[in-house]
Amino acid sequence: MGYAQLVIGPAGSGKSTYCSSLHQHCETLGRSIHIVNLDPAAENFDYPVAVDIRELINLEDVMEEFGLGPNGALMHCMEYPLYFHTVWTLYDLFLLYPESLIHIIRELEDSLDDWLTEELDNYLDDDYLVFDCPGQIELFSHVPVLKNFVEHLQRKNFNVCAVYLLDSQFITDVTKFISGCMASLSAMIQLELPHVNLLSKMDLVTDKRHLEDYLTPEPVTLLAELNKRMGPQFLKLNKALMELVDEYSMVSFIPLDLRKETSIQYVLAQIDNAIQYGEDADVKIRDFDPEDADE
Numbered sequence: 086m087g088y089a090q091l092v093i094g095p096a097g098s099g100k101s102t103y104c105s106s107l108h109q110h111c112e113t114l115g116r117s118i119h120i121v122n123l124d125p126a127a128e129n130f131d132y133p134v135a136v137d138i139r140e141l142i143n144l145e146d147v148m149e150e151f152g153l154g155p156n157g158a159l160m161h162c163m164e165y166p167l168y169f170h171t172v173w174t175l176y177d178l179f180l181l182y183p184e185s186l187i188h189i190i191r192e193l194e195d196s197l198d199d200w201l202t203e204e205l206d207n208y209l210d211d212d213y214l215v216f217d218c219p220g221q222i223e224l225f226s227h228v229p230v231l232k233n234f235v236e237h238l239q240r241k242n243f244n245v246c247a248v249y250l251l252d253s254q255f256i257t258d259v260t261k262f263i264s265g266c267m268a269s270l271s272a273m274i275q276l277e278l279p280h281v282n283l284l285s286k287m288d289l290v291t292d293k294r295h296l297e298d299y300l301t302p303e304p305v306t307l308l309a310e311l312n313k314r315m316g317p318q319f320l321k322l323n324k325a326l327m328e329l330v331d332e333y334s335m336v337s338f339i340p341l342d343l344r345k346e347t348s349i350q351y352v353l354a355q356i357d358n359a360i361q362y363g364e365d366a367d368v369k370i371r372d373f374d375p376e377d378a379d380e
């Protein structure tokens with residue numbers, strides 16, 4: 086049985102930094118994990134990259150092949166958080182999305198299976214892989230590439246957990262926060278995986294008074310906030326959105342403060358639990374339980 090974390094979330098939410106800190110944390114523990122870069126546009130890493138998708142495809146090649154300027158894909162990626170203002174912008178985002186990234190995604194879909202079979206064949210059994218994904222929302226909301234990828238891993242006997250990171254700065258604005266929750270929810274629905282939400286960059290949260298409201302969001306509180314922020318024409322929409330969050334009752338966040346070893350440890354324990362990592366080991370230990378031996 087293999088184990089895997091699929092690290093997803095909006096652009097700049099801290100995915101690569103989390104992967105790097107997780108790698109360091111595991112190194113101190115003497116625990117083996119391998120980080121896989123799945124971002125074709127990534128430039129440099131703070132962690133040793135076990136497998137790198139840029140060997141398969143990279144942004145430059147795609148721009149060249151499709152005659153796209155550098156302003157296409159990357160600029161939009163960088164501006165992405167700016168678009169992320171209201172619940173509407175999720176939809177706008179889909180419309181605005183640059184062609185170039187869609188090309189990458191198509192390319193990926195075609196060759197991903199072959200590449201994975203080759204690359205991941207080295208990682209089996211007890212291996213623990215962490216996939217650092219790109220921050221494009223399509224990847225985990227409505228383009229099937231990540232879903233296919235997950236199915237591939239599952240066929241290879243990996244227990245996979247989606248780890249969704251949301252920047253703590255999103256809680257400064259309730260409309261942004263709701264957009265973040267919606268993106269998380271769509272990842273849950275699309276990927277059908279055990280799912281852990283992290284509120285990243287907790288070191289930047291100075292005012293922790295209303296933090297609980299966001300870690301385990303109460304739909305009623307959020308609705309009141311949303312209605313305060315938005316015009317009366319949104320009342321019905323806001324109510325419908327909150328009912329959605331409420332019905333799924335799946336959106337809650339674990340704070341992630343990378344300055345604190347205990348925070349990383351707690352997050353890792355939650356994820357391990359979701360993918361039953363370590364349970365096989367328990368079984369093995371239990372097999373040798375001296376009490377059983379006495380019987």
Ligand SMILES: Nc1nc2c(ncn2[C@@H]2O[C@H](COP(=O)(O)OP(=O)(O)OP(=O)(O)O)[C@@H](O)[C@H]2O)c(=O)[nH]1
Nearest residue numbers: 095096097098099100101102103219220286288343
């Ligand atoms: N203060 C603070 N900054 C952070 C933290 N994690 C990441 N950052 C910063 O946030 C920015 C984005 O971090 P990345 O780890 O590259 O984010 P990402 O989600 O991998 O970004 P993409 O791959 O582009 O989607 C960088 O400038 C990081 O230094 C954190 O815990 N605290």
Ligand SMILES: [Mg+2]
Nearest residue numbers: 100101124218
């Ligand atoms: Mg990254």
